[in-house]
Amino acid sequence: MTDHRPWRGVLVATALPLNDDLSVDYDRYAEHCAWLVGNGCDGVVPNGSLGEYQVLSPEERARVVETAVAAIGGERVMPGVAAYGSAEARRWAEQAGEAGCRAVMLLPPNAYRADERSVLAHYAEVARSGLPVVAYNNPIDTKVDLVPELLARLHGEGYIRGVKEFSGDVRRAYRIAELAPELDLLIGADDVLLELAVAGAKGWVAGYPNALPRACVELYRAAAGGDLGAALPLYRQLHPLLRWDSQVEFVQAIKLSMDIAGRHGGPCRPPRAALLPGQEAAVRAATEKALAAGLG
Numbered sequence: 164m165t166d167h168r169p170w171r172g173v174l175v176a177t178a179l180p181l182n183d184d185l186s187v188d189y190d191r192y193a194e195h196c197a198w199l200v201g202n203g204c205d206g207v208v209p210n211g212s213l214g215e216y217q218v219l220s221p222e223e224r225a226r227v228v229e230t231a232v233a234a235i236g237g238e239r240v241m242p243g244v245a246a247y248g249s250a251e252a253r254r255w256a257e258q259a260g261e262a263g264c265r266a267v268m269l270l271p272p273n274a275y276r277a278d279e280r281s282v283l284a285h286y287a288e289v290a291r292s293g294l295p296v297v298a299y300n301n302p303i304d305t306k307v308d309l310v311p312e313l314l315a316r317l318h319g320e321g322y323i324r325g326v327k328e329f330s331g332d333v334r335r336a337y338r339i340a341e342l343a344p345e346l347d348l349l350i351g352a353d354d355v356l357l358e359l360a361v362a363g364a365k366g367w368v369a370g371y372p373n374a375l376p377r378a379c380v381e382l383y384r385a386a387a388g389g390d391l392g393a394a395l396p397l398y399r400q401l402h403p404l405l406r407w408d409s410q411v412e413f414v415q416a417i418k419l420s421m422d423i424a425g426r427h428g429g430p431c432r433p434p435r436a437a438l439l440p441g442q443e444a445a446v447r448a449a450t451e452k453a454l455a456a457g458l459g
Contacts, residue, residue: 169238169265170297170325170349171366172205173383176213178373178418179227180427187223191427193234195373198426202376206239207231208268208368210255212304213414216243218432224255228262237263241297245270249288256292266295268327268368273305279313286322297325297349299368311335315342327351327368328359331409336362350383353408357398360386370408371401374420374428374450378458400456403449412438419443420450424459 177199180191196207209227210216216224231240244255244267256267269289271282290296298317302308309317309326317323328335329351336348336359350359350367360367360383372379382401385394398405407416415438418428438446 167265168295168324168347168365169206170241170268170295170347170368173203173367173369173372173380174206174208174241174349175199175204175369175372175376176208176211177231178414178421178428179209179214179219181429181432183430185430185432187219187227188427189226189230192227193230195426196231196234196240199372199376200235200239202372203380204369204372204376205366206241207235209240209242210245211243211268211368213370213373213417214243215414215432215435216245225258225262228259228264232263238265240264241266241268243268243270243299244289245273245299247272247274249285252285253289253292256289256294256296260292260294264294266297266324267292268297268299269323270299270301270305271307271309273307276306279316282307282309282313283317283320283322286317287320290322295324296322297327297347298323299327299329300351301329303329303331311338311342314339314346318343318346325349325365331355333358333362336364353405354402356383356405357386357394360394361389361391370413370417371405371420373417374424374426375401375404375453375458378453397458400458401453404446404453407446412442416442416446419446423447423450424454 180188228242242259246252272285300309325347327349347365350364382397421428
């Protein structure tokens with residue numbers, strides 16, 4: 164949280180608590196943001212995929228950001244501003260700035276398989292909001308791959324300051340560092356945390372701290388500090404859960420773990436369906452094992 168780079172450290176991609184009627188529980192969300200910071204996390208990333216932004220109304224999406232800022236301060240909130248259109252994404256970035264946020268996270272165009280020119284134009288437009296932009300590379304879901312060479316160009320043009328890397332290819336960390344040494348690499352998938360932390364990542368946009376914040380923060384701090392003696396055993400203990408962050412059902416899995424850990428995970432909005440019985444059993448067993456080991 165130093166050097167005016169609020170994306171450094173552990174930023175939790177927050178799950179969004181819903182009431183039984185699937186309306187947003189803003190009071191519970193504010194409490195959740197404060198609870199995460201109180202348990203050692205550096206900030207939150209609202210309106211990401213884990214926050215089910217795709218199924219929120221514009222009014223809900225704006226209020227989620229405002230709720231997080233009111234709860235923990237704008238310097239700790241880096242909203243996702245993804246949208247099909249560049250103008251809309253820029254408006255969400257401007258809304259984040261007006262709410263008091265210091266940075267935003269942006270997917271590439273994802274309504275179609277965008278080419279490099281479209282990607283550059285998209286990030287250029289959102290950068291005009293005046294807020295620092297952290298790119299989010301998720302070629303698995305978006306079908307648009309921000310390869311290291313493209314990231315270096317985006318950074319060289321001044322459009323991005325960091326990248327949440329979710330490709331799963333940990334080799335890219337070293338190529339990014341060669342091509343754009345000032346571009347901050349953020350861990351984007353929980354189940355490659357150790358590998359990317361060792362490779363020099365400056366932060367983690369994290370899923371599982373929603374349920375187990377203290378253990379996850381301890382793991383990140385040890386890994387980023389090069390203390391493999393502490394990090395590796397903890398990573399092995401947590402990995403049966405962390406790998407769910409890279410599954411299609413990651414929202415449902417993390418919300419279930421939250422419920423088991425005594426937090427409110429609750430339901431998801433359609434079209435996300437409930438976990439299958441075998442999936443639920445696996446998440447439940449792994450969560451209960453982690454809690455029994457004192458990993459809270």
